[in-house]
Amino acid sequence: VLYLPLTMHNPVTISKKACFVLQAEVFPYPEIGNDELEEIKQLVAPVEKFFSDDVDSAKIDREATIPPETLQGLKDLGLFGIMIPEEYGGLGLSNTIYARLNEIIALDGSIAVTLAAHQAIGLKGILIAGNEAQKQKYLPKLASGEHIAAFCLTEPGSGSDAASIQTRATLSEDGKHYLINGSKIWISNGGMADIMTVFARTEVEVDGVKKDKISAFIVERAFGGITSGKPEDKLGIRGSNTCELSFDNVPVPVENVIGEIGGGFKIAMNILNSGRFSMGSSCAGMIKKLIELTSEYATTRKQFNKSLSEFGMIQEKFAMMALNAFVMESMAYLTSGMMDRPGIPDCSLEAAMVKVFSSEGGWICVSEALQVLGGLGYTKNYPFERFVRDCRILPIFEGTNEILRMYIALTGMQYAGKILTGKIKEMKKGNIGLAIGMVSKKLRASLGASVDLGLTGKDGVVHPSLETIVDEQLVLKRVADVLIHIYAMTAVLSRASRSISIGLRNHDHEVCTLCAHSYNSPENNDANIKKIAKQVLENRAYICSHPLERTY
Amino acid sequence: MSGRVLVGVKRVIDYAVKIRVKPDNTGVVTDGVKHSMNPFCEIAVEEAVKLKEKKLIKEVVAVSCGPQQSQETIRTALAMGADRGIHVDVSGKDYENLGPLQVSKILAALAKQEDAQLILLGKQAIDDDCNQTGQMTAALLDWPQGTFASEVSLEGDKINLVREIDGGLEHIKINTPAVITADLRLNTPRYATLPNIMDSLMNNETELHKPNHRTSLCVGLIPLFETVAPEDMQGGTDRSGAMLRHTVLQSGKPKRIILSCLCI
Numbered sequence: 106v107l108y109l110p111l112t113m114h115n116p117v118t119i120s121k122k123a124c125f126v127l128q129a130e131v132f133p134y135p136e137i138g139n140d141e142l143e144e145i146k147q148l149v150a151p152v153e154k155f156f157s158d159d160v161d162s163a164k165i166d167r168e169a170t171i172p173p174e175t176l177q178g179l180k181d182l183g184l185f186g187i188m189i190p191e192e193y194g195g196l197g198l199s200n201t202i203y204a205r206l207n208e209i210i211a212l213d214g215s216i217a218v219t220l221a222a223h224q225a226i227g228l229k230g231i232l233i234a235g236n237e238a239q240k241q242k243y244l245p246k247l248a249s250g251e252h253i254a255a256f257c258l259t260e261p262g263s264g265s266d267a268a269s270i271q272t273r274a275t276l277s278e279d280g281k282h283y284l285i286n287g288s289k290i291w292i293s294n295g296g297m298a299d300i301m302t303v304f305a306r307t308e309v310e311v312d313g314v315k316k317d318k319i320s321a322f323i324v325e326r327a328f329g330g331i332t333s334g335k336p337e338d339k340l341g342i343r344g345s346n347t348c349e350l351s352f353d354n355v356p357v358p359v360e361n362v363i364g365e366i367g368g369g370f371k372i373a374m375n376i377l378n379s380g381r382f383s384m385g386s387s388c389a390g391m392i393k394k395l396i397e398l399t400s401e402y403a404t405t406r407k408q409f410n411k412s413l414s415e416f417g418m419i420q421e422k423f424a425m426m427a428l429n430a431f432v433m434e435s436m437a438y439l440t441s442g443m444m445d446r447p448g449i450p451d452c453s454l455e456a457a458m459v460k461v462f463s464s465e466g467g468w469i470c471v472s473e474a475l476q477v478l479g480g481l482g483y484t485k486n487y488p489f490e491r492f493v494r495d496c497r498i499l500p501i502f503e504g505t506n507e508i509l510r511m512y513i514a515l516t517g518m519q520y521a522g523k524i525l526t527g528k529i530k531e532m533k534k535g536n537i538g539l540a541i542g543m544v545s546k547k548l549r550a551s552l553g554a555s556v557d558l559g560l561t562g563k564d565g566v567v568h569p570s571l572e573t574i575v576d577e578q579l580v581l582k583r584v585a586d587v588l589i590h591i592y593a594m595t596a597v598l599s600r601a602s603r604s605i606s607i608g609l610r611n612h613d614h615e616v617c618t619l620c621a622h623s624y625n626s627p628e629n630n631d632a633n634i635k636k637i638a639k640q641v642l643e644n645r646a647y648i649c650s651h652p653l654e655r656t657y
Numbered sequence: 658m659s660g661r662v663l664v665g666v667k668r669v670i671d672y673a674v675k676i677r678v679k680p681d682n683t684g685v686v687t688d689g690v691k692h693s694m695n696p697f698c699e700i701a702v703e704e705a706v707k708l709k710e711k712k713l714i715k716e717v718v719a720v721s722c723g724p725q726q727s728q729e730t731i732r733t734a735l736a737m738g739a740d741r742g743i744h745v746d747v748s749g750k751d752y753e754n755l756g757p758l759q760v761s762k763i764l765a766a767l768a769k770q771e772d773a774q775l776i777l778l779g780k781q782a783i784d785d786d787c788n789q790t791g792q793m794t795a796a797l798l799d800w801p802q803g804t805f806a807s808e809v810s811l812e813g814d815k816i817n818l819v820r821e822i823d824g825g826l827e828h829i830k831i832n833t834p835a836v837i838t839a840d841l842r843l844n845t846p847r848y849a850t851l852p853n854i855m856d857s858l859m860n861n862e863t864e865l866h867k868p869n870h871r872t873s874l875c876v877g878l879i880p881l882f883e884t885v886a887p888e889d890m891q892g893g894t895d896r897s898g899a900m901l902r903h904t905v906l907q908s909g910k911p912k913r914i915i916l917s918c919l920c921i
Contacts, residue, residue: 181848184851
């Protein structure tokens with residue numbers, strides 16, 4: 106946990122009085138070596154070429170399917186195994202390079218989701234929690250794309266409330282197989298996946314008591330008993346295959362359990378947490394492309410004898426897009442840089458903040474880009490309406506933004522709670538102790554994580570304002586928003602200071618962007634916005650240097 | 658025969674980039690602009706790799722003349738299937754003045770040094786559109802040349818070539834060693850896949866050469882006076898002859914009348 110808002114007496118006033126401690130990990134901004142930068146440049150080139158020459162996004166959207174040649178091209182490029190280690194046939198690349206490649210892959214939403222469903226969540230379970238035998242057996246074909254993976258957690262009755270899934274896995278009589286029964290919904294790649302990570306309830310014995318806990322299984326379509334429903338007819342990302350999956354007594358060998366029986370939920374949360382951060386770079390890449398497309402139009406279209414780019418309200422839109430792209434890049438690469446450090450750092454909080462900011466910022470930017478083109482943007486002759494439709498899913502999947510805000514705020518509270526309980530004098534025990542117990546259990550269930558929120562210190566002591574905090578969603582929302590904004594400012598400060606120190610191209614533009622973002626006084630801001638917009642429109646592109654760039 | 662093919666690759670501004678002239682009119686903006694391998698050079702590399710895959714030649718050596726960044730272009734060639742790379746280091750003022758004559762002298766020298774059987778080049782570079790390097794190299798070596806090749810096949814120690822010329826297609830047969838320049842329809846270059854790129858990054862198969870004779874780079878320099886952007890397109894002017902032709906065509910009258918109009 107990076108931040109601890111040391112709250113005062115009333116959580117409602119947190120936005121006015123919060124003080125926070127920044128840990129040293131965010132300054133200086135993470136850097137990669139010259140060799141790795143060289144590698145990235147080389148890797149990015151053919152992917153960019155492929156997406157500009159051989160990907161017909163309009164056709165994919167219209168026909169609601171990715172053509173087999175395009176899919177094969179992606180497999181040949183090696184994009185199905187970016188983070189799988191080389192010994193299993195993948196590229197073994199770091200989180201940072203994965204994020205960088207996602208900037209390009211995001212240009213087509215359907216392809217981005219298909220690839221992410223395959224490697225960011227579908228096979229991640231095997232990667233982070235599988236044993237050597239499972240990795241050797243499954244990863245090579247997944248890396249080459251011969252087999253496609255899917256992540257099967259959500260059910261008709263269990264979306265955000267993932268802990269309540271009903272799919273069951275019962276041990277066969279001979280003890281060699283689990284039989285899985287149930288149905289899953291909204292499964293990306295569900296219609297074409299060969300290998301699925303399926304989560305089901307299993308009966309376990311804990312201290313002699315039989316309990317129902319969730320376990321994770323590697324299920325092959327070849328095991329039989331699996332039926333895919335017809336592909337869902339979606340608003341956006343129409344080329345990505347999404348469908349229902351039914352499991353009817355599917356026999357899964359006991360060797361295919363990922364991790365331990367009963368440990369599935371934690372694995373699910375780890376998988377989801379580790380894939381989120383790349384949404385920052387995906388959205389940034391998409392917005393940068395939109396800036397290019399939109400500025401072309403704004404500088405040539407004339408009304409009232411002036412080109413659109415001369416009007417303040419249009420300039421504001423460009424400044425906003427450039428700003429958002431800047432912040433998203435900064436946050437994404439700060440997070441990936443931290444994740445790439447040795448050891449296994451837990452960046453789930455930061456990843457959640459990146460996801461919330463990027464999904465909402467992306468939605469706004471895409472809408473404003475369409476607005477610049479007016480009526481033309483509303484037609485299918487231009488790609489803007491497709492970007493809008495594709496982006497609408499971002500605040501919904503990979504953890505809805507509402508749930509993630511709860512997670513962000515409560516994790517912060519937990520940390521604060523730990524600090525507070527150490528300092529607050531003992532209060533009455535007894536009744537409060539019981540109430541606290543209930544609150545903790547409720548929290549655990551609603552978040553789905555078995556997390557000790559520390560709201561109860563030793564002897565059941567807790568600050569009275571934090572007792573019922575779980576139900577105060579509106580308060581928590583404000584806390585989360587503050588935290589996300591703080592992280593965004595930190596990322597931007599860290600990146601801009603590095604840019605100035607090493608003299609990256611256009612670092613003064615970065616400082617301008619930083620000020621426009623972080624210091625929100627209208628008088629200062631108008632000048633900054635005009636300045637940013639002028640440079641973006643002159644160059645007809647986003648002009649900040651990439652945060653991974655080096656000058657030495 | 659050594660079975661070795663030299664492929665020249667040039668680092669140019671990417672074809673998709675909007676070119677802008679520098680404010681002082683001394684050239685185009687290259688700083689921070691995306692560069693990549695000249696598209697016709699990509700076709701040349703692809704052809705060389707194809708010949709190697711058919712086992713008609715033994716080794717593909719990619720050559721590039723330019724500054725440090727030219728190594729990226731060579732690495733792309735390695736990722737596409739070339740075996741070795743040679744980077745001829747030319748930077749600063751020398752690089753600004755580098756033209757086809759200088760490059761062809763370098764290539765000719767390298768061809769002799771490497772005992773090359775074939776030199777494959779793109780027909781022209783998309784930044785200067787000179788279309789001279791191949792021809793000059795052949796002349797310096799006194800080798801036969803097959804330019805604008807759209808089909809290449811090796812037959813013993815001869816090469817069958819189909820050339821794309823203004824009148825159509827020309828079939829020729831030339832001896833080896835020879836210089837061939839690739840035209841657009843020769844092949845479709847493969848993508849350098851990410852695994853291949855990573856392999857090429859690990860194997861450091863690029864040699865560094867400094868041009869031997871500084872004088873060879875100074876000969877035949879063409880002074881550059883000014884670079885300006887083309888003027889914006891104006892509307893066309895209507896000439897009565899054209900209007901007449903237009904109305905005649907529209908009314909569907911027979912072709913004889915059109916021809917007589919042209920003779921006026």
